[in-house]
Amino acid sequence: MKDFLEELEWRGMLHSKIEGIEEKLSAGKIAAYIGFDPTAPSLTIGNYVQIMLLKLFQLSGHQPIVLMGGATGRIGDPSGKDKERELKTTDELDDNLAHQTAQFKRLLDFEGGDNPAIMVNNLDFYRNMNVLDFLRDVGKTLTVNYMLQKDSVQNRLESGISFTEFSYQLLQGYDFQCLYKQYGCILQMGGSDQWGNITAGTEFIRRNLSEKAYAITTPLLTKADGTKFGKSTAGNIWIDPKMTSPYKFYQFWINADDADIPKFTRYFTLHAKEEIEAREREFASDPRELKRLLAEELTKRIHGEEAYQSVLKVSELLFGRNADRDMLLSLSAEELETVSSEIPSFQVTKALFAAGANISDLLADHTQILASKGEVRRAIQGNAISVNKDKINSHEALIPSESLLHGKYLMVENGKKNKYILVANS
Template identity: 65%
Template sequence: VLMGRATGRIGDPSGKDQERDLKSAEELDDNLAHQRLQFERLLDFSDLPNKAQMVNNLDFYRSMNVLDFLRDVGKSINISYMLAKDSVKSRLDKGLSFTEFSYQLLQAYDFQCLYQQNDCIIQMGGSDQWGNITSGTEFIRRNLSAKAYAITTPLLTKTDGSKFGKSAEGNIWLDPNLTSPYKFYQFWINTDDIDLPKYLRYFSFKSKTEIEADEELFKNDLQSLKKVLAEEMTIRIHGEEAYASVLKVSELVFGRQVDHLFLESLNRSDWLAVTSEIPSFTLERAEAEKGINVIDFIAESTGIVQSKSDGRRAIQGNALAINKLKIKSLDHMVTEGDFMNNEFMLIENGKKNKYAIQLV
């Protein structure tokens, strides 16, 4: 696994229609540290003979000055070759800085270093990296009189054809602090029917025969097929425990059979996921400690209903529930003890209107 501690300072123009915002060294270090943890969930970096290796390309350039770079790297590829690359041609009319133009040289030299130091003869990447990777094979051919190979895979695209990228909007992160396991799971559940066959073949570790068997089994129930993929992906990236939590949150948000005991089983991370999925309010802990009349609570402290008269009608109509327990008295007092885990509360006004309250 090649980590871009050096190239990350430059920014790859491939697939971009405008200049990238450059990241600080501190941001890059933080990103790489988190990426390392993510890769460790997926690859074995132990001392096995065929262990995965993580290489930082900054190591290739630490002792190289600009004159060394121009002499040893810049001379290996001519300008006409570089200008012929789609990643460059597509930006010439819109503007391309020398910084981004030189990215191709860096990635090509990376491949040469990997070939020499790590016996790496194949580089894999997304299809937008074809030009950069083949520049590397050309480096190796010219400088080392050797053969190396490029393998690229189609980029994951959204329904509108745009790609999922680190700096694009609407992307999905593997870091649970950036995309919660619940939102990650929901991404697969909400997959467009048209994309489902492609995603199954891209991401599932099942065999072709197993995938086709699932497709036949659920040919009239694509939502269940999406759940099969969502389960596999969530467990692989976040683990069994996170998947179990996702199911709890899904049941609370969408299910009808949830009761008070179910709410008591939720942990803090479950509740935080709930607060991001349904309308939520915060309440000062000091207010809860004093106690608040339920009508004042839903009409003024939180704004769940528009007026006190609406609040009274909700209670008199048997529509209001706190933590799945119906509120029958207009004089009911909401206190700190009503909050699950001493922090969270679920309020329902009718069958469809759910709200989460968090003490702060």
């Protein structure tokens, strides 16, 4: 069994803890939880920092609890926010929760061994509680003075904070109390920005149950340039393949700053310390290989082996020197859709190809691949134009509908570096 705190320390994932948790962890299996509010349609790699915390906790022989915020998601956590959150509809939150629950089932082990993960929805704690019960049983636990001391509140006093968001720490504190009573959960974990909310929970357990509870937080993960981890220039990196394709997911790690890779590797790999340190010595002068190894591990873990192989095929088509017609024809419709999002693409109608589309019209009139038919003619004379990896030898060549891959896609190349995808729609 791994020592959980030692594991966090070598990975640089330990920010703060309540003293005494070391003895509890070493004495035997304990339960710990992290809360996730379903305010987005999918989990992101920003969430994955905390998922890794639960994964490492489980691999250390302890029992992780995923607390889905069916209730707290309806309120909005003020932590790290300089203004009020926009409240989601209950239908939207319920849909998000169902989707994220399914994602968690793939990321943690909910069945095997003697420490399977547990999934809980905190809406169950409040479903039958009326406002008077809440004020008597929950609201009396903490004083306003105590709540005002929390950073999540202090940072909002000037700009303003609603009673709704001010009350968030009451719900998170009561959540911890409920999990303590129902599952013997003595530890809550989270990002360092959650320390105030987490310690509100330990205070609930101290005051209402006369028991001791504990907290562990991770540093907020930032990139070398100081920006928040979890986003690219295009926005969030989602774990859902329909929202962020496996190819874009893979490329996020490949395109990471060299300086970030040691930190990212420690946060996200499941390989042992000795293996990672040996790898870093071996590839000290080749950070791209370190990125590739991390990108491979995470793409396989999040999206599966088949998706990873698909990523390699798309990468080979876009960047490989030996990509040929057979390789292009082997791509699925989904893989070609990914290609179309990575290189310049043009929307055309299928009707263009019914009687054969003239190559000059196609490249100069129906797309902007070349500026004029004269340029098309010169490019063809220079042996520069290919369609689906076949060279075009005449400016009068016709492209039939049978050339559309999966009845929809056509790849055009102008020289070795200029690649385009035509997407034919009805």
